[in-house]
Amino acid sequence: MTEIEAKKRFGQNFLKDTTILNKIIQSMSNTDFKLVEIGPGLGDLTQMLLRVKPLKAYEVDRDLCVYLREKFFKEIEDGRFQLEQNDILECYKKGSLEEETYDLVANLPYYIATKIILYALEDVNCNSLLVMVQKEVAQKFAAPFKTKEFSSLSILSQSIADVELLFDVPSDSFEPAPKVTSSILKIVKKRDFTQGENALFETVQDFYGFKKYLKISYSSPRKTWVKNISGIFDKELAKKLLLDSSLTMTTRPHEISVANHLNFYKKLR
Secondary structure (H helix, E strand, C coil), rough: CCCCCCCHHCCCCEECHHHHHHHHHCCCCCCCCEEEEEEECCHHHHHCCCCCEEEEECCHHHHHHHHHHHHHHHHHHHEEEEEECCHHHHHHHHCCCCCEEEEEEEEEEEHHHHHHHHEEEEEEEEEEEEEEEHHHHHHHHCCCCCCCCHHHHHHHHHHHHEEEEEEECCCCHCCCCCCCCCCEEEEEEECCCCCCCCCCCHHHHHHHHHHHHHHHHHCCCCCCCHHHHHHCCCCCHHHHHHHHHCCCCCCHHHHCCCHHHHHHHHCCC
């Protein structure tokens, strides 16, 4: 096979550490749902995923697609492996990534990792994510309540899913080695968040509304929540919501729980 070199413009760092690869496989959600991989790279993780179940992968790099089609010729012929050459962000912009429920596994390029996670969170057909990202990004999604890292990303993801930073991946596990530490982030959605009797949001648009509410709440993280929110929403109602929740007027956004943020949004919208 032709030797493939990592391309900076695609943020490519190929994971080669078999110990880490095995830990990823062991961390996967045990479901009967379709399995999707983003950015299979040289196919080391792909090869192990295919031992678990059939797989569909999205890869933007044409040279890698040629390489992967040669490497997995038999699996493609057998119908166990589907490979699409496509920009995953463009795929998500068109709507749900798949027509059926799926679990996502990916070693995400650092420069678009947050965008992909947010798209997957909004995708009602995505059941879970097991993704490798820069450690700082993983910490933002998994941050506990009342810590300074407890951001709008933490609240947004934890409002609809169980989020956990599983383990770190040192830079020497990759080729070429990145300059940062990576982490494995697992996100498992609690329920279909726009359908059913216990749905958190009435529609996907309602979920988008919650995103906008959080953006306003965190517009100036060092300022109080009521000062941030009153630029758009009713200030007196915001004050009442704080008092009803036994919170003070000096409460900052990261000092408000996920449950309270959800309640405040529903009362203010």
